[in-house]
Each structure stands twice: as structure tokens, then as C-alpha cells.
Amino acid sequence: MGISLINQSTNHTLYFNMAPCVSISILVLALWVLCIFTHSTTMVVAAESPALELEAKALLESGWWSSNYTTNGSSLNHCGWPGIFCNDGGSVIDIFKRDVYVGDKFRKFNFSSFTNLEGLNLYNTGLQGSIPPEIGTLSKLAHLSLFMNNLTGNLPLSLANLTQLETFVISSNLISGSIPKELGNLKNLKYLDLSANAFIGTIPIAICLLTNLTYLMASNNQLTGELPPSLANLTQLERFNISSNLISGSIPKELGNLKNLSTLDLSNNTLTGPIPSTPSLLTGLSHLDLSSNDIAGQIPITIGHLTNLRTLSLAWNQISGSIPAEIANCISLHNITLSHNYLTGTISFDMSNLYLLVYLDLSYNNLSGFIPRTINHLTILETLSLNWNQINGSIPTEIIGCQSLRHLTLSHNNISGDISFELGDSQPLELLDLSYNNLTGNIPIFSISIKKINLSYNSLQGQIPNGYLNCTPYTFIGNKDLCGDIQGFRPCFSNSPSSFSKKKTSPNNNKSIIHQIKIVVPLSFFPVFLLLGCIFLSRRGDKKTKSDSSEPKNGDLFSIWNYDGKIAYEDIIKATKDFDISYCIGIGGYGSVYKVQLPSGKVVAIKKLHRLEAENPTFDKSFKNEVKMLAEIRHRNIVKLLGYCLHNRCMFLIYEYMERGSLFSVLSNDVEAVEFDWMKTMNVIKSTAHALCYMHHECVPAIVHRDITSNNILLNSELEGSVSDFGMAKFLDLDSSNQTLVAGTYGYLAPELAYTMVVTEKCDVYSFGVVALEILMGRHPGELMTSLSTSQSVMLNEILDQRLPPPNCLVAKDVFLAAAISFACLHTTPKSRPTMKWVSQEFLSHKKPVTNPLHLVSLWQLRNQENYTIGESETQ
Ligand SMILES: *[C@@H]1O[C@H](CO)[C@@H](O)[C@H](O)[C@H]1NC(C)=O
Ligand SMILES: *[C@@H]1O[C@H](CO)[C@@H](O)[C@H](O)[C@H]1NC(C)=O
Ligand SMILES: *[C@@H]1O[C@H](CO)[C@@H](O)[C@H](O)[C@H]1NC(C)=O
Ligand SMILES: *[C@@H]1O[C@H](CO)[C@@H](O)[C@H](O)[C@H]1NC(C)=O
Ligand SMILES: *[C@@H]1O[C@H](CO)[C@@H](O)[C@H](O)[C@H]1NC(C)=O
Ligand SMILES: *[C@@H]1O[C@H](CO)[C@@H](O)[C@H](O)[C@H]1NC(C)=O
Ligand SMILES: *[C@@H]1O[C@H](CO)[C@@H](O)[C@H](O)[C@H]1NC(C)=O
Ligand SMILES: *[C@@H]1O[C@H](CO)[C@@H](O)[C@H](O)[C@H]1NC(C)=O
Ligand SMILES: *[C@@H]1O[C@H](CO)[C@@H](O)[C@H](O)[C@H]1NC(C)=O
Ligand SMILES: *[C@@H]1O[C@H](CO)[C@@H](O)[C@H](O)[C@H]1NC(C)=O
Numbered sequence: 001m002g003i004s005l006i007n008q009s010t011n012h013t014l015y016f017n018m019a020p021c022v023s024i025s026i027l028v029l030a031l032w033v034l035c036i037f038t039h040s041t042t043m044v045v046a047a048e049s050p051a052l053e054l055e056a057k058a059l060l061e062s063g064w065w066s067s068n069y070t071t072n073g074s075s076l077n078h079c080g081w082p083g084i085f086c087n088d089g090g091s092v093i094d095i096f097k098r099d100v101y102v103g104d105k106f107r108k109f110n111f112s113s114f115t116n117l118e119g120l121n122l123y124n125t126g127l128q129g130s131i132p133p134e135i136g137t138l139s140k141l142a143h144l145s146l147f148m149n150n151l152t153g154n155l156p157l158s159l160a161n162l163t164q165l166e167t168f169v170i171s172s173n174l175i176s177g178s179i180p181k182e183l184g185n186l187k188n189l190k191y192l193d194l195s196a197n198a199f200i201g202t203i204p205i206a207i208c209l210l211t212n213l214t215y216l217m218a219s220n221n222q223l224t225g226e227l228p229p230s231l232a233n234l235t236q237l238e239r240f241n242i243s244s245n246l247i248s249g250s251i252p253k254e255l256g257n258l259k260n261l262s263t264l265d266l267s268n269n270t271l272t273g274p275i276p277s278t279p280s281l282l283t284g285l286s287h288l289d290l291s292s293n294d295i296a297g298q299i300p301i302t303i304g305h306l307t308n309l310r311t312l313s314l315a316w317n318q319i320s321g322s323i324p325a326e327i328a329n330c331i332s333l334h335n336i337t338l339s340h341n342y343l344t345g346t347i348s349f350d351m352s353n354l355y356l357l358v359y360l361d362l363s364y365n366n367l368s369g370f371i372p373r374t375i376n377h378l379t380i381l382e383t384l385s386l387n388w389n390q391i392n393g394s395i396p397t398e399i400i401g402c403q404s405l406r407h408l409t410l411s412h413n414n415i416s417g418d419i420s421f422e423l424g425d426s427q428p429l430e431l432l433d434l435s436y437n438n439l440t441g442n443i444p445i446f447s448i449s450i451k452k453i454n455l456s457y458n459s460l461q462g463q464i465p466n467g468y469l470n471c472t473p474y475t476f477i478g479n480k481d482l483c484g485d486i487q488g489f490r491p492c493f494s495n496s497p498s499s500f501s502k503k504k505t506s507p508n509n510n511k512s513i514i515h516q517i518k519i520v521v522p523l524s525f526f527p528v529f530l531l532l533g534c535i536f537l538s539r540r541g542d543k544k545t546k547s548d549s550s551e552p553k554n555g556d557l558f559s560i561w562n563y564d565g566k567i568a569y570e571d572i573i574k575a576t577k578d579f580d581i582s583y584c585i586g587i588g589g590y591g592s593v594y595k596v597q598l599p600s601g602k603v604v605a606i607k608k609l610h611r612l613e614a615e616n617p618t619f620d621k622s623f624k625n626e627v628k629m630l631a632e633i634r635h636r637n638i639v640k641l642l643g644y645c646l647h648n649r650c651m652f653l654i655y656e657y658m659e660r661g662s663l664f665s666v667l668s669n670d671v672e673a674v675e676f677d678w679m680k681t682m683n684v685i686k687s688t689a690h691a692l693c694y695m696h697h698e699c700v701p702a703i704v705h706r707d708i709t710s711n712n713i714l715l716n717s718e719l720e721g722s723v724s725d726f727g728m729a730k731f732l733d734l735d736s737s738n739q740t741l742v743a744g745t746y747g748y749l750a751p752e753l754a755y756t757m758v759v760t761e762k763c764d765v766y767s768f769g770v771v772a773l774e775i776l777m778g779r780h781p782g783e784l785m786t787s788l789s790t791s792q793s794v795m796l797n798e799i800l801d802q803r804l805p806p807p808n809c810l811v812a813k814d815v816f817l818a819a820a821i822s823f824a825c826l827h828t829t830p831k832s833r834p835t836m837k838w839v840s841q842e843f844l845s846h847k848k849p850v851t852n853p854l855h856l857v858s859l860w861q862l863r864n865q866e867n868y869t870i871g872e873s874e875t876q
Contacts, residue, residue: 051115055092058113059084063105064097087116094119104128112137118164119143127151131175136161142188145169152176160185171195171217179218181206193217195241200224203242208233219243219265226250227266232257241265243289251290253278261285267313268292275314277302284308291315291337298322299338304329313337315361323362325349335359339385343367347391352377361385363409368392371415376401383407387433390414395423395434403427411435411454412634419444419460434458435478436634443468443482455479457634463492478640488601571599572606572645572652579608585661595657604642605658609651627653633699637691639714639724658714658722663771666715667778673803676719678811681801684721685772685818686843688713691723692768693840696761706759708767709748710774747780751828762830768839769825772818777801785826796862797854812854816862817842823863 059065059078079086085094093116102125111134118140127149135144136158144162147169154177155170165186175197183192184206192210195217202225203218213234219241226249227242234240237258243265250273251266261282267289274297275290282288286308295317303312304326312330315337322345323338331353339361346369347362357378363385370393371386378384381402387409394417395410405427411434418441424432432446435454442462443455453468457478464476464484476482476489483492575596576583585605586593594606631641643654663684666672688708695703705712707725714724750766753759773781778801796819797806807815821842827833834842 052090054113058110059092062109064100064102064109085119091116093117094121096121097125098123099125101126107132111135114138115140117141121145121147122149124148130154131156131159133158135159138162140164143167146173147193148172150174154178155180155183157182159183162186163188165189166212167191169193170197173197175199178202179204179207179223183207184209186210187212189213190236191215194221196220198222202226203228203231203247205230207231210234212236214238214260217241218245221245223247227252227255229254231255235259237261239263242269244268246270248272250274251276251295256282258282259284262308263287265289266293271295273297275300275319282306286332287311289313290317293317295319299324299327301326303327306330308332310356311335314341316340318342320344323347323349323367328353330354331356333357337361338365339363341365346370347372347386351375355379357381358404359383362389363387365389371396371399371410373398375399378402380404385409386413388412392416395419395439397422399423400426405429407431409433410437413437415439418442424450440480443476464489478642490600572596572654575599576606603657605655607653607655609653630703633695635691635694637687637722638694639722655724656722658724659717660715660719662711663713663715663721663775664710666719667710667774670803673778673801678804678807678815680719681775681804682811682814682818684713684715684719685775686840687721688723688768688771689821689836689840689843692764693836696764696835697837702761704759704761705764705767707748708764708771710771710780713771747782750830752830760830761836762833765825765833765836765839766830768836769822769833772822772825776815776819776822778803794859795855796857796859799859800854807854816854816857820862823859 056078059081065081078084079090079092083096083098083100084092085096087093092114095114095117096119098121102122104127106122106127106129109132111132117138120138120141121143123145124147127146129151130153131146131151133156135141135156139161141162142164144165144167148171151170151173152175155175157180159165159168159180160182163185166188168183168186168189168191171193172195175194176199178201179194179199181204183189184204187210189210190212192207192213192215196219199218199221201223203223205228207213207216208228208230211233214236216234216237217239220243223242223245225247227247229252231237231240231252232254235257238260240258240261241263244267247266247269248271251271253276255261255264256276256278262284264282264285265287268291271290271293272295275295277300283305285306288306288309289311291313292315295314296319298321299314299319301324303309303324306312307330309330310332312333312335316339319338319341320343323343325348327333327336328350333354334356335358337359341364343362343365344367347367348369349372351357351372351374355377358380360378360381360383364387367386367389368391371391373396375381375384375396376398379401382404384402384405384407388411391410391413392415395415399405399408400422403426406429408429408431413436415434415437416439419434419439423429423444424446429446429450431452432450433452433454435456435458437458439455439458439460441460443460443464445465445467446453453475455476456474458480460476460479461481462483464482464486466485468475468484468486476486483490485491573579575598576594579592579594583594583596584592585595592608594608595603596606597603627641627644631644634640639658640656641653642656645652645654660666660672666676692705692708695705705723705725708723712724713721715721748767748770750763753763770781770785773784777784777799784799796816800806800815821834821839825833825839
């Protein structure tokens, strides 16, 4: 008996790792059961009062215990049954069942028979149906847990009778309806857990009467409305978690009264407004999660009062301003996540106090300046993510001080300088992403522990060290001048001293030998490492490169960057047999497109411009400036301009080659269109939106495409989309005698271009709407755009591409969202169209609109979705 009980309680604590917020309740309950156990004497056999007989009878009839326990004739030994605890008088005070199927027998349980019951804990017993209202007769009940069952229906109002209740756990059920205000009667309640149900409606103010509450959990429901300021009455509150609901409004500053609060989790709601800056807020707080809301404003400097704070997550909001220096006062911080906001300024807070930091994620902001040298104090830091900012300067050598660093992501910044040779040497580095920066110099030999590495799109040069021979070319592409025995790169001339770092030639050579010894030995023991992609390996046996004798004379195409690369020019002339028609894969408005395999093996698309434009001197100058700028643009959804040659002898642009050609050609081919399923379709729409958002809102000055059509969206081998020809239309039509006709393609042109020549971002928004609809429909929407107002009864599912099976429930919301956004973009008044920024964010937001099945949504309803016609377009 005793043993089985202890087993049960240890099982409970084992569960701890699985669901942190819920596991606390389990632990509390386990302790409570142990406590009851020590207070009660088991095995009381005497005392045959009528009340006890009733209890015994009720237990027999409940059907909760197998017949083994009931066939011994007398049930008076029921105090010895598993999970039953009696008081000295032999009356049942506690019932505890776990992982035993009780199912729909809940209703057979005669509550009124258990006049002394203080605890009822039915944990994962498959309870079904609604909670019987008779539960209200258990007048002495102090602890009630029905955690993890299949209970449905509303909470019975009779719960209000359980005035002795201190613990009420109903989490992980299917309870619906609103939280009854009658719970406000339960004045002794300390622990209330309503999480993971289907509760709707607002948080009743009556809850704020429960002044003894220490735990209030209601996460993962569909609660709406605002947080009542009177929550401030709950002065004993230690944990408050209402994450993953639909709570709106701002965070009441009154929460600052909650002096005992240690966990505040309001994440994944729709909260707006600023973070309150009341000086008294939350000083004992150790866990603050406000992520995934619409919180704006700045991080208040009062954050510095939170000296007990361990976790701070403000990610996925609209927080602006700089990171206050006061954050350095939060000396207990272990985890800072501020990604996906609009933070600006430099990272200037003093890191020397934050030596407990394990995780620092500031990615996807607009932070600038240097990586602070005080970073060397972060000796237990494991993850540093600063990607997608505008950080410049070099990687400080002090980063070596981060001795526990595993994941270092600095991609998409403006970091320059060379890569410190010691990086990774004394650190367990596993992931290193330095791509899309302006790092120069040679590639050092990194530590063997690195499993993933990305150095692409920098200005690195020289030899790719032998240790990287098993990396894919994508690890290195887009650099200045790299060589090595790796596919896609020219071989190095043997032992050319210039391909090694000048300053460190001899120590480095020694080091690489040591590395190779270190490497070969462990690898022979762990062949599985071979699968990990980019790791060190000894030199490949077969040197089968150099198949062509036409060795590139001056490196690969990247030397054309400065458009004086005559020799590379010759490479291209040679590879295309002087632009032989057999290499031509398409002819566009202003040039012909050739597919070319360069001597290095790389396949690129070359756009050869028509002579006419090339000979116009004004065109020449501005075009060159623009092309130089475009060549520096790096966005995964914009076809990369890899190089160019602008000279009177050669006028061509070199683009990344997109294997599957244009979106238009894929949509026009019935076989390919089927392969282009809803998931991929949605991705292309989103990618296009992100690319446009980037060019409109993140480039200074903004770049308007002017010719978004299904022909200008290209797909790679995975059918992922990228926008091509950004900014080209502006120049390439300048010389046209039809000045009034703005560049663009009929059928995609915004209607205002018929009466005004002013091209704005909103023209692209319109064209995007057409393309998005074209993707959804599998063909150009054509007449649908004009007949929208008359085709009110057409349902959304009727216009979708009929070659595809109807979207499943996973993508249906995306399809709905895409359709709603397309219609918003097609608004005839430019001002009423949303901005691409808004569109892009709408797609990124994980909050999907609530929608009916697609066959119940009419186009008319879609067009009149209030929240998709206004957007945020008026702000500029
Ligand atoms: C039933 O009674 C027998 C003998 O009296 C005893 O050995 C057995 O443990 C009892 N079963 C239960 C489940 O109490
Ligand atoms: C439940 O027990 C009470 C006595 O406590 C009795 O009056 C009542 O009939 C029982 N109900 C059922 C459904 O057996
Ligand atoms: C709830 O019911 C479903 C289906 O009847 C079952 O698969 C699941 O295990 C049940 N959950 C619990 C916690 O009993
Ligand atoms: C709740 O208590 C009231 C008065 O104490 C009583 O009349 C009522 O029957 C009780 N309700 C239930 C469901 O037990
Ligand atoms: C709160 O709990 C204390 C004991 O923990 C108790 O004395 C007090 O009555 C409770 N407050 C209310 C309003 O019930
Ligand atoms: C966010 O909340 C919604 C419900 O409002 C839920 O479906 C979703 O899973 C939550 N997301 C996360 C990451 O918790
Ligand atoms: C830090 O917090 C983020 C977001 O809340 C989470 O994804 C990450 O796993 C946490 N890291 C650590 C080490 O706790
Ligand atoms: C990269 O760095 C080099 C030399 O430090 C500099 O000349 C060049 O302008 C930089 N490029 C970019 C895109 O910042
Ligand atoms: C100019 O535009 C008009 C009207 O679209 C068209 O008919 C004409 O052919 C165009 N002229 C030239 C030179 O492109
Ligand atoms: C539109 O948004 C507002 C608040 O942003 C919300 O109250 C309203 O319910 C939304 N309407 C629709 C149709 O989604």
C-alpha cells in the first residue's frame, strides 16, 4: 500500500518535464496526497455506522474499482483499496485515482454519500461527459483535481457551494462556456488551474475577489476581453499565466501591485499598448513572457528593477526604441529573447553583470553598431542570435570568452573584418552562421564540433581549407574569390602561398596538421558523423574536377562585380558560344535570357540587354548606379543579381538560375500545376509578399518593382518563389517613346496608372493582388476583377484552381487569408490598399483569421472583410 502510493507520487514528479505549467499542479497534488496519507490510519475495519455503510455502498456501485475488490463479500475493508484514504473513524476523506480508466462512470458516483470527503483527484482516468452538478454536495472538499480527462460541457454552478476549496484543477479537458462568476465564492481558493480547455468569454471580475489565490492559470483557452485592473487585488499571486488566449487591450499598470508575482506569462494574445513602466512593477518577477502580442512602445527603463528576472521574452511584438542600458541591472537573467521587433540603436548595455546569461536572441530587429566587447563576460552563454540586424564592425575577438557558445548566428548584418582564427577552438560550437555579411580574408579551420556552418555571401577569398571538402557549395557561395576542390569552385593552384593567410602561415599549418590528427581518429569511431554534412574530413580521393580544359582565367563570375572583368567576360562569351541562340531560354521586353554553365560548373541565367538602351548615356549612368545597388540586395525571395557587365562591349546581368522557370509557365502546365500544391502555392504568395515588403520598406530609398507579374516570379527546383527583375522596369522603359505608358504589363497594372503617371509602392500592391489571385485560381483572374461587385454569390472554393484537390484544413486558413488579402490589394483606391509591410506581417502572424469552411465563404464576404480592406495603409 505504502509502496504503491510512493510509486504514484514519484510517477507524478517524472511528468514534470513534459508540461511545466501543469506539472506544478501535479507536484502540489502529489505532496497533498502524501500529506493526507501520513495523517490517516489505513485499515480501519470496525465502526459500522449507517454513514459508513452508505460510503461503502457508494464505492461498490461506482464501478471505479475492479470486481476483485468487491467480491470478498464485505466491503468494509474499502479503506484499504488503492487510492482510498479514510480518517480515524473509517470515513473516506480522500479518493485518488490515476491512469485508471473510469470513463463515463462519473455519473454513477453518489457524491452525497461522502460527507467527509476532502480530496478528490481523478487524473487521466478518461472521464467523459459533463461534471455532475451533485459535486456541489461535497461540502468539505478542499482539493479537487480532474486534470487531463475528456470532460465536456460547462462548469456546474454548484461548484460555488464548495466554499472550503483550496485547490481546483480542471486543466486539459474540453470544458466550454464561460468561467462562471460564481467561482468568486470560493474564498479559500489558492490554486486555480483552468488551462487547456475551451473556455470562452472574459475573465470574470469576481475572480479578483479570491484574495488568497497564489496560482492562476488559464492558458490555452479562447478567453477574450481585457485584463481586469482589479487583478491587482490578488496580492498573494505568485504565478499568473493566461498565455495563448485572445486577450486584448493593454497590460494594466495595476499589475505592479502584485508584489509576490514570480511568473507572468501573457504571451500569444492580442495585447496592445506599451509595457507599463510603473516603478513598482513586478520586482520579484523571475519569468516575464509577453511575446507574440502587438505590444508597442519602448522597453521601460524600470526593467532594471527586475533583479530577480531569469527569463525575459518580448519577441514578436512591435517594440521600438533601443534596448535600455538598465537591462544590465537584471543580474539574474538567464534568457533574453527580444527577436522580431523594431528595436534600433546599438547594443550598448554592459554585459559584464549578465554573466548568468545562457540564451541571447536579438535577431530580426534594426539594431546597429558593434557587438560589445563586454561579451567576453558571458562565459556560460550557449546561444547568441543577432541575425537580421544592421550590426557592423568586426566580430570582436572577445567572443572567445564565451566559452560555452554552441549556436552563433550573425547572418544578415554588415559585419566586416576577418574571422578570428580561434573561434570555436575552445568552445563547443555546433552552429555557425556568418552568411550575408562582409567578412573578408581567408577561411580559417574551425573546431571539429561544428555541425552546421554557413559562410555564404561574404567577401572571403583564398583556399577553402581541406576540412570543408564535404560541405555543399552553398556553404561558400557568394564570396569574393574562393578556390578549392569543392564542386562549383575553381581549383586552387597547388600550394600557392597567397591562398593562405599571410600573417599566420606557419602556425596555421601546424595547427591544421593537429586538426587532421584530431579529426581522423574520432571519425573512424563514429562514422555517423559523416552524415552530419559539414564536418571535417580528410581530402577526397577522387580529384575529378577540371573536366573542361577551359579553365577560368580570372576566377569565377564574381570578378565581374566591378565590370572591368574582361577575362570573365570571355568566359561567358565562350560558355554561350557568343550568345548562341541554342542557349537562349527566353526573350523578355528588354533582352534575351541565356542559361549558361560557367567553367566553374555553376549554372547562371544571363540577361543580355538590347543595344538600344545600352547606348543611351543617361541610361548608362543611372542604370549602373542602380545595378550596383541591386547587386548588394540580399533577400531570399529576390532572385539574386550575382554580377553584371556594363560596358559598351557587353551589356548583361548575371542572375541566379531558377530551375523551374516562371510562375506563369508552371501555372500554364497542367502537370506542373498539380505538383505545385497548396502548401507550395501559399509559400510562393508569402515569399512574394516578403520580397516586396523588403524592397518597399527596408531599402532606402524604397525600390518599386513596377512590373510584378507571374512572369517575373521565378521558381527554383523546390518550387520556391523569388521575385526577379527588381527595379529594372524603371530604366528599361525610359527610352520608350510612349512616356505616358508606365512600365508594366497589361492585366497587372493598377487602375490609377490610367490617369496618373505617379508610380508608387501601391502599384506593386495592386499587381501583387492580381498575382496572388492568379496563383489561387491557377489562371489570371481576368474578368473576375471587374465583375467582383456583381458576382456576389460566387463562393471562394469555386474560384480556386480546380486542378488541385480542395485545400485541407491545414492550409484552408492560409488560403482564406491569401484570398482576403488579394482582394484588399485590388482596391481601386491606392490609399485603401494595405502596405506590403502589413501584408507581410499578416502572413507571418501565427494568428489566423477565424473562418468558415471555404465553400461557405462568398467572394462578397471576402471583399468586405473589414480588417483586410483598411490595413495600415494610411500611416504614411
Ligand atoms: C479478498 O479476501 C482474500 C481472503 O480473505 C484476501 O486474501 C484478498 O486479498 C482479498 N482481496 C482484496 C482485493 O482485498
Ligand atoms: C445516493 O445516496 C443517498 C444517500 O446518501 C441516497 O439517498 C440516494 O438515493 C443515492 N442516489 C443514488 C442515485 O443511488
Ligand atoms: C479522450 O478521448 C479520446 C478519444 O475518445 C482518447 O483518445 C483520449 O485518450 C482521451 N483522453 C483522455 C485524457 O482520457
Ligand atoms: C448548494 O448549497 C445550497 C445552500 O447551502 C443548497 O440549497 C443547494 O442544494 C446546494 N447545491 C448543490 C448542487 O449541492
Ligand atoms: C486566506 O487563507 C488564510 C489561511 O491561509 C485564511 O485564514 C483566510 O481566511 C483566507 N482568506 C479568505 C478571504 O478566506
Ligand atoms: C497561440 O494561441 C492560439 C490560440 O489562441 C493557439 O492555437 C496556438 O497554438 C498558440 N501558439 C503557440 C505558439 O502557443
Ligand atoms: C529561452 O527562451 C526562448 C523563448 O522563450 C526559448 O525558445 C529558448 O529555448 C529558451 N532558452 C533556454 C536556454 O532556456
Ligand atoms: C566590404 O568590405 C570592403 C573592404 O573592407 C569594402 O571595400 C566594401 O565596400 C564592403 N562592401 C559592403 C557591401 O559593405
Ligand atoms: C504607345 O501606346 C499605345 C497605346 O497603348 C500603343 O498603341 C502604341 O503602339 C505604343 N507605341 C509604342 C511606340 O510603343
Ligand atoms: C477586426 O479587428 C478588430 C480589432 O482589431 C476586431 O475587434 C474585429 O472583431 C475584427 N473583425 C474581423 C471581421 O475580424
